[in-house]
Amino acid sequence: MSSYGWGPQDLAAPKARQLREVPAEPGLVLEDVQSGWVGAVVRVEKSGGIHLVSLEDRRGKTKSFPLGFGFLLEGEPVKVVAAAPKASPAGPQRTASGSVRVEGLRAQVAKASRIWVEGKHDAELVEKVWGHDLRVEGIVVEPLHGVDDLAAAVENFGPGPDRKLGILVDHLLPNTKEWRIAEAAMAVPAARGNVLIVGHPYVDVWQAIKPSVIGLDKWPTVPRGTDWKTGILTGLGWPHSTQADIADGWKRLLGSVRTYADLEPSLLGRVEEVIDFLTA
16 A cells, blocks of 8 residues: 555545546656656557556656556546647647648648658658658658668769758768768768768667657667667567568557657757758
């Protein structure tokens, strides 16, 4: 029994207590009775037919719990329920990237400038968070499916003042293969002033998503020599044997991303830098 005189045994007959129902509004601070976890509501989502509320503690760690009974609000036992949908506020709406949403948007005709990313998953993640911004600017994201021939690709693209390239590279760290590839691409004569290559430190863009979006403190360790995606899915206990399993795992992970706050700052800053470069 908790120090407040209410414990898990009360879950068997919640109606008899007639607990106050509290909507799970973002920022509401709750305590889970069984675990003692205290945190602010950051989201409510449905998983496996169950509504879960995610609580973020003061250290930025997040855990998810089933909605309903078993919570304390300022020491009072309450039943936590999903918040009712809100009418659109009078103020400006925000996009997933945090920018002001342009209402009634008609996407611009695509400009000649491009954002290149390494693969399909990188492109889908950028589109999920920055898609609205890119349509406003008329910028298209294209997957390269690898950067081994990046210098040749840049030369064939023919960059110029009105035809710029912003390139996002995985695992772009000094003295790595990726670093040498980027140096060679920037040595292409037409690249000067017209091409920007940036990168994040992660082996795979999956890792640029905060593990807290699926209730983890950190990603599972992937043994050296193991494909990162396969290793992560194995560590999570998710199906991982086929390409279809990997595609389903990515779909599940991408579906957990709601806004820029679900991504690591080292990716956020680089994408914003590329967009600024292309639209300056």
